[in-house]
Every structure is written in structure tokens, then in C-alpha cells.
Amino acid sequence: MRLQAVDVTLGYGDRVVVDGLDLGIEAGTVTTIIGPNGCGKSTLLRALGRLLKPSGGQVLLDGKRIDRLPTREVARVLGVLPQAPSAPEGLTVADLVARGRHPHQTWYRQWSSSDADAVAEALAMTGLSDLADRPLEELSGGQRQRAWISMALAQGTDLLLLDEPTTFLDLAHQVEVLELVRSLHSSAGRTIVMVLHDLNLAARYTDRLVAMRDGRVVAAGTPHEVLTEELLRKVFDLEAKVIPDPVAGTPLVVPVGVRH
């Protein structure tokens, strides 16, 4: 297991969102967490990325307690991209991506040739080399999201957590971002954990699905195992038909209506 949540309890102040949850992320897989709004999936992802400290239980990175490791050391292994991040005005794509090198820099050694190489590579992988000098606000939504992913790539970690990387994107740009995620996985065997809302895209681009409701894992497994008509009823209160995706053969959810 690369990353493991052991009996974690998560919340904000007195409000408990996730209570005693266990989850393991296997090395070299793409895992997507799905579930209705407010089920605690983003909260869980933040805890896995040590952005939120569990009030009970622990998160293990490669078997070690993540909160006991120096945060900078963690940042060289694990990259996190929060939901809808925002950058200061005027920041160029190259500057943003360069900030991904932060955990590799020290106060007295700010920039090295390995930083430059990593940034160039991250830009190339996300197809942004030609846009490197453009300010972020001039890019399209899809390009901007790719720039943020590029920053996370420049960080040089083989473990990536992406919180709703496709929010606010149209379908074509969603597919573009997920193709990129998939290629990151297949080219370098990165371990990736995402939160997604679109079940059909999740099924298409994911090795493992984790379905959550009310802070609990209801089902975990391959998309075929998890995305069943019964589970959609249980997790989303959704009446739906599940048919094979005519393109990829993965489960395709066709909603019938919401159960009351």
C-alpha cells in the first residue's frame, strides 16, 4: 500500500464528516473517489494529502505516519492539487510550474539545472511549452487546469492527489484532462487518487472506484464491481440503468430518476 487511511475520523471543528474510515491505495493504480455532495470525499482526499489532520486514526504513507514525516519530505513524494486553486494575477504558466519545485529548493539555493529540467519536462508533458510565457488568466479553463497539473508534475512526485480536476470544464476539456491523467499513469506508473463527479468518465479512466456516502466507504473495487444499479440506489438515491459503454466497454450510467 502506498497510502493508507487507518480508522480515520475527520471533521471541521465539532462537525464530524468522516468517522472511522479505512482505505488503502495500491501502488501504480488510478483510484477515483465518488459519492454525493457532502459525503466527505474531498475531506478524505485532503486528509490523505496531510492538508487536514485527522482527529482520530492515522494516515500512512509507505507505511509511515504521514504527520510524523517532515512536510517537505512528504512533498517530494506526494503531490496534492486542491479543488479550484487560484493564482495571483500576472503569474505566467512557467512561473506557476516553477513553484512546483518549492520542496526541492532551499533558502540559499533557489534554482538549479535540475529544477529547470523538471519544469521543461512538466510543461512538455502537459502540452504547454508554447504557452509558458503567457499569464495564467489569458488561458482557457482547460489549459489553466493543465497548468496546475503541470505544477504538481514539476514537483516530481510519483503519487498525485487531484481534487475534482475537471470542475468547471466542458466535456471536451474534461476528457482532455483525464487523458492526461491516464497518460501520467501509463508513462511512469504514477499512483493517482482523484475525486470526480462524472461517474461515466470515472469508470472510463479509473482502475479502482471508491464509493462513499455519509463519511463511509460503501463499495470499493473495479468500475465493473462498483458501478451497479443497486449501488447507485444505495449511494446516490438514483434510479438508473447501467449498460456497457459502447466505446470502452466500461459501465455507463443512464439515469432514470431520483428516488424519494
Add this chain to the structure above:
Amino acid sequence: MRRTRVLAVLLAALAGAVVLSVTVGAKTVPPGEVWQALTAPTGTENDIIVRSLRVPRTLIGVLAGVALGVAGALMQGHTRNPLADPGLLGVTQGAAFAMVASIILLGTSTLYTYIWFGLAGALVASAGVFALGMAGGRGGPTPVTLALAGTAVSAFLYALTSAIVLLDEQAMDVFRFWQAGSIAARGADAVWQVTPFVLAGLLLAAFNAPGLNALALGEDVARGLGQNVNRTRAVGVAAVTLLTGASVAACGSLSFVGLIVPHLVRPLSGADHRWLLPYSGLVGAALLLLADVIGRVVAPPGELEVGVVLALIGAPFFVALVRRRKPVRL
């Protein structure tokens, strides 16, 4: 490379402002005689003017200008608010309150002691604001809780200060002078008093710059990049407090410098604090000296306080800046 060239240009601009500041005034002293006064003084009137008035005044101006420029850039970066000024943490009102309180409680009467009290007041007020801001947010102070706590503490201290100066005439005189903001008649003592604080603040600011770059992408991104957010914020607040505290204690309320300078500098530096901070320091010092020189010549035979000049030229300029470009998002 372009950024290094800009740095050189700004240094040259500051050098020019320094030359103006030691030569121009009620009595103009040509640069040649200034040089003579500095290297081989013979006790002439010009020597005395340069050595005991113009040089300390210029040095205080440079120190305060650098401090406020850097503090303003730090403050706007930490709060991600383009309208934040260095006084936001209660530093200015803390210094004012401590100074007038020391006058009525302890009978402080010399500038030398005012400055120590001003510094102490600035440090205590900002520590209080930080503690309050921490209590409000979960897991650490946020820009919003800090700004709220700063506003509340400032208003409270201002009320206390007002009550004191209404009751005590001597405190009123000091306060009036302090509120206008001036770098005149401070003397060499003041320079030595505030220099260590400004240097310590600049060191912390330099140390803070890379972390602030990470923090500018949002707290979660910064944490993901391995930055300790609370420590970065604490170091930033400490730097702002030292820099602003030193300058308000010595020169009074000049925080307008910290508000406008980062806006002037950002088109040159971009969003990178490793350049924004030094540029802001240089421009802050040059701006403060130029405003002071204008104040010396604009209303002969008297002088206009630099704080007044800054507000007079700065306010319309700031309005133009805001109108010309859409508000900056940080």
C-alpha cells in the same frame, strides 16, 4: 537578467533621491560641499547643516522607506489583499498609544524614549492581534481573522489614545506631530535606535519570500508543496511588525507608503516576492525621500511634513492607479 537591470535602475533612483535629500532644503548645499562636509569638515555652517541635520534625516528616510515598502509588500502578500497596508495589524495604533501613554504615566519627554515606547507598543499590539487572529480561526490565523482582529485592536487603541490626548496637552502636542509623520529633526540617535529592528525585519522578510510565493497559490497548495503555513505566517507577521514598528516609532504614521509602493512595483517585478520585496524597499525609500524634499521647498520659509506631502501626492495617484487598471487580484 531584466530583473537585475531593473534592480540597478531602482538603486540608481534611490541614490539620486539621497543626493537631492542631502543637498536641497531651506539652504541649498551643493554636492561638492556636501562631500567636503562628510570627508573633511571644518565646522562651517554648511558642515553643521549636512552632518547634524541632512544626513540623519536622509538615513531615517531611507530606513523608514525601505521598511515600509517591504512591510507593505509582505502585508499584501500574506493577506492576499491589494488594499492591505502595514498598519493593518494594529502596529501603528499600538505605537501611538504606547507613546502618549508613556507621556502621561511616566512623564516621558525626549524623543529617544518615545521611540522605545513606540516600538514596544507596536510589538505588543501586533502580538495581541496575532493571538486574537489565531483564536478565531481553526488551526491557525487566516488573513480574514488577522484583518478583523487588527481592525478591532486598532479601533480600541485609537479610542484610548484619543481619550489620553484630550486630557493631556503635552501628549496632544506629541501625538499631533507624530500623526502627521515626519523624518525631520530626528537626529543620529534615532538612526541607531531603529537600525537593528529594520535589519532584523529585512532578514526575516528575505527568509519569508520563498514561502510567501508558495502561500500566494493558496494555503492548501502551499501545504501540498511542503510549506509550513503557520510558521510562514508567523515569520511574516514578525517581519511586518519589526519593520512597521521601527518606522512608525521614529517617523510617525506614514503607512501610505506601504499601501502604494507594492502597486508601483508589481508591473516590474511580477508576482515573485523574491523580487517584489527588494524592489518595494528601494522604491519606498526613494519615494519617501522625494516627498520629503518636495515638502522642504514647497512652502518656504516653512516645511510641510513628509506624511502630509505623501498623502497629498499619493492619494490622487492611488485613485488614478485603481481607475486605470482593474483591481489586482492577489
